[in-house]
Amino acid sequence: MSSDTRPPASPTLFLTDDDVAALADLPSAIRAVRAAYPAPVDERRNPGRIFADSGREWQRTMPSVPSSGRLFGAKSINGSFADAGLRVSYLISLFDKRTADLVALIDGNRVTGLRTAATSAVGAAAIAPERPLALGVVGSGFEAQSHTLALAEVVDIAEVRVFSPTPRNRAAFADRFTEELGVPVRAVESAEAAVRDADLVLCAARSRDETPTIDADWVADDAAVVSI
Template identity: 35%
Template sequence: MNASTRLVDRETVARLLGMEDCIAEMERTLIEVSAGQSVNLQRQMIPQPEGNMFAIMGSALTAQSLVGSKVIVFPGQKAKENGTSQGIIPLFDGGTGALLAVVDGEGITGVRTAATSAAATKALARADASALAILGAGRLGRLHIEAICSVRPIETVYVWDIAPAATESCCAWAEQAFGVKAVPCKTAEEAVVPADIVCTVTQSAQPVLLGGWLKPGAHVNAVGACAPHVREVDTAAVCRARVFLDWTEAALRDTGDLVIPVQEGAWSPEEAVGEIGRVLAGELPGRRDEGEITLFESVGIAVEDLAAAALVYRLAEEQDLGTLASW
């Protein structure tokens, strides 16, 4: 008998992958990462024309006997403008080797990234945090508004983007979608200074968040810098904060937010508190008092994609969604 594989396209991913369910899945996954119950391979990147990067991100959820890889092109500017960013996540049964599903990777990536930030925010931000700053008003910025509003009583969202039109559009959307007060900001500083929680999702090569802007008790989710030569937060921000990581090996290797302060001799990897999964598991203290600044460095790891794809696959099986293909 031929094996069947469930093909799940982007529209179906969007239908099935709810934010709250994904946050719970990322909490479990991050705990498994820190407990040694998953395997992540180093991200392999192959440069392509027009600034595109072909990436292969393999991983295994050993506790669930699932293996797979995100295979995706991270788009350069031209690809972004043409809407040609695409990727897939093949999901295999680790025991039988069966190809269970092929899930759209682009639909997974944004939601699981925001959900991971929300999981860290639950562990580290003050319980009464009500003011959110979003630096970067694109799709990922909007997903972060949804995610953070799911875990903290957000009343005001301060939004800044290098494109003023994007800032205005994001604010209008946030007010309608979540009933918050959304404030368009002309500078990043204007957004950060009053914020209890700051999410950086700009992919900027130079810092857009300076440590001197952060108020006591603030929490930062540093998300957009995923190469050792680029960063969104400056050295002062790192040095002022207690720093938590998604996966130690990747965070200390792949993000300029941390690599550059180390190169400057201003910060040492030993100063990182540890992985957020240990905080979520109750093995490591998170926030110790109302006044300290915390920073979660989110590089994005393959097992997060795999776990989100597995969640989508289970829901698609239950609801008989997607397309079955026989090989």
């Protein structure tokens, strides 16, 4: 069988992380996730992750040929245990269904963050109490920040308490989100202080030595918990 070696119909689009930041937003990501997740799953179109691992470098690839739309492709997560520790990057490649042309190569870092936060937001919207909520946040990094913004898109947040092991980080988080959300955001001295009596709990901190980030005894009976 011969192959078609004609040139692509249009140049490949390259989107950097900054490009994605300028083009994508949380409300759009939440709408996309809410529409996509109830769709039936065909394992031929959406197989499980493919793993490759040398012990020092590794790659996880997630291919998909969706039933709708004009594109198909794959996302890869690429890791290397370099001298400075683990480094990870993300790449999304998209192809035209009709021509198989490579349509776009996209830095997947911010897309991954948006999708993760949007997934949590859709879940929280379905199970969180329907009233103004006290949000307890454990963690103050990228995931904690993106998830706090995503949750604010889908539930009514009345106040926030945040704990991070580093005092300046939790203080910076409190300052930023007091301004951005327009509600009181308070840095507290422990994970327990953030979680107790919260209506919605966000765990976005790395567990140390396999120690649980929060204790179930701290969580109110009707609270919703989002754990990353």
